[in-house]
Amino acid sequence: MKKPNKEAVAFSRHINDWLTVYVPTVQSSSAHTVKNHHDALSLFLHFITQVKGLDARTFSFKLLERQVIEEWILWLKNDRKNSSETCNNRLASIRAFIKYLSEKDVSLTYLACESAQIPRQRSVRKKVEGLSKNAVKALLNAPDTNTSTGRRDLVFLILMYGTAARIDEVLSMKIQHLHLHASKPYATIIGKGNKVRTLYLLPKVVAHLEKYIVEFHPTQLDPDSYVFYSRIKGTSTKMTQPAIAKRLHKYAAVANGECPEVPLNLHAHQIRHAKASHWLEDGMNIVQISFLLGHADVKTTMVYLDITTEQEEKALATIENEKDREIPKKWKKAPQSFAELCGLRVIK
Known part of the structure; x- marks a missing residue:
C-alpha cells in the first residue's frame, strides 16, 4: 500500500479507538455489538475501495457524506442482497461511528446531521415466537440435574427467566453483582450502554443461586x-453465547417431546420475551415491565410485546396523569441559536 494521506491516517486511528476502546467500554460490553460495528465498517471500506475505486491516498472525510452512504446502502441491498433489516443495522453502525467522529472533530459535525437524516429501509418487523408458561416449565425440566453441567444450566435458565435479562447481561454477571443476603435479594445488571439497573430476585431464584455458588x-x-x-486450560473464562445457544437447542429438543409448544430452534431472547409476556398476562403495568427489561423508552416495550391500543392508552396514562400535566416544566428553554443547538458556547 502506498503512503496514505493525513485524513486516511486520522480515519484509521478513529476506527481503531472506536472499536477497541469506546464501543466496548462506553457504548456496549457486548462482543456481538462490537462485531456488528466491525462488519459494517469493513463493508463500507470495501465499498469505497473496490466499488468506487478509491484508496488511502485519495481518502477524504467527504466520503462519509449522505450521498455516499445512501449509495452504500443501495449497494448492500441490490448487489449483496442484504435484507432491509440488515441494511438498517449497517446504517445504525455507520451513524454511531460518525457521531463519535463528530465528537472528536467539531468540523465533522455536519456529517452526523446528514447521516441522521438518511431514511431507514422499510421492513416487516418479525414477531418473536413466544413461549407459553407450559413451554417454559417443560424447558426447565429438560436439564439433567444428575450432572454438574445440567445443574449449572438449570440455574442459568431459572435466572434468565426470573429476571428477563439479556443473555449477555447474564453471562457478564459477576459474583459482586449478586446480593443474595440483602433484606430483599437483588442482582445488579449492567445493560446496553453500561446502564445499570437493579432486579429483585424471587425466593426460588435465590435458593437455586445459593446452591449453585x-x-x-x-x-x-x-x-x-x-x-x-x-x-479453559484450568482458567475460568466468561461463557460464550454460541456455547449457550448449543445448550438451548439440546434442551429444546428434549422439552419439545414433553410440550410441542417449545420451538426446536429456541434462542435465548425468546426466554426474555416469554417472561415479559407472562408479566403482562399477570397484570404487571407496562411501565414496570419496561424498566425491568432495561428499555430506555416505554414505547419500545409496547412494540416489543405487540401492545394493543387500549393497553397503550393505560400505560401512557400511568406515565403522565392529569396532576403531572399541571406541574411546571423544568427543562431548559429551546435553543435560541444554531450554536446552542450544536451544544457550543455562543461567542459574543
Whole structure:
C-alpha cells in the first residue's frame, strides 16, 4: 500500500479507538455489538475501495457524506442482497461511528446531521415466537440435574427467566453483582450502554443461586469472577453465547417431546420475551415491565410485546396523569441559536 494521506491516517486511528476502546467500554460490553460495528465498517471500506475505486491516498472525510452512504446502502441491498433489516443495522453502525467522529472533530459535525437524516429501509418487523408458561416449565425440566453441567444450566435458565435479562447481561454477571443476603435479594445488571439497573430476585431464584455458588464457587468468593464460567486450560473464562445457544437447542429438543409448544430452534431472547409476556398476562403495568427489561423508552416495550391500543392508552396514562400535566416544566428553554443547538458556547 502506498503512503496514505493525513485524513486516511486520522480515519484509521478513529476506527481503531472506536472499536477497541469506546464501543466496548462506553457504548456496549457486548462482543456481538462490537462485531456488528466491525462488519459494517469493513463493508463500507470495501465499498469505497473496490466499488468506487478509491484508496488511502485519495481518502477524504467527504466520503462519509449522505450521498455516499445512501449509495452504500443501495449497494448492500441490490448487489449483496442484504435484507432491509440488515441494511438498517449497517446504517445504525455507520451513524454511531460518525457521531463519535463528530465528537472528536467539531468540523465533522455536519456529517452526523446528514447521516441522521438518511431514511431507514422499510421492513416487516418479525414477531418473536413466544413461549407459553407450559413451554417454559417443560424447558426447565429438560436439564439433567444428575450432572454438574445440567445443574449449572438449570440455574442459568431459572435466572434468565426470573429476571428477563439479556443473555449477555447474564453471562457478564459477576459474583459482586449478586446480593443474595440483602433484606430483599437483588442482582445488579449492567445493560446496553453500561446502564445499570437493579432486579429483585424471587425466593426460588435465590435458593437455586445459593446452591449453585456453593458447588461452583466453593473457595473464597472472588467478587470479579463470573457467575457462569467455562474452564479453559484450568482458567475460568466468561461463557460464550454460541456455547449457550448449543445448550438451548439440546434442551429444546428434549422439552419439545414433553410440550410441542417449545420451538426446536429456541434462542435465548425468546426466554426474555416469554417472561415479559407472562408479566403482562399477570397484570404487571407496562411501565414496570419496561424498566425491568432495561428499555430506555416505554414505547419500545409496547412494540416489543405487540401492545394493543387500549393497553397503550393505560400505560401512557400511568406515565403522565392529569396532576403531572399541571406541574411546571423544568427543562431548559429551546435553543435560541444554531450554536446552542450544536451544544457550543455562543461567542459574543
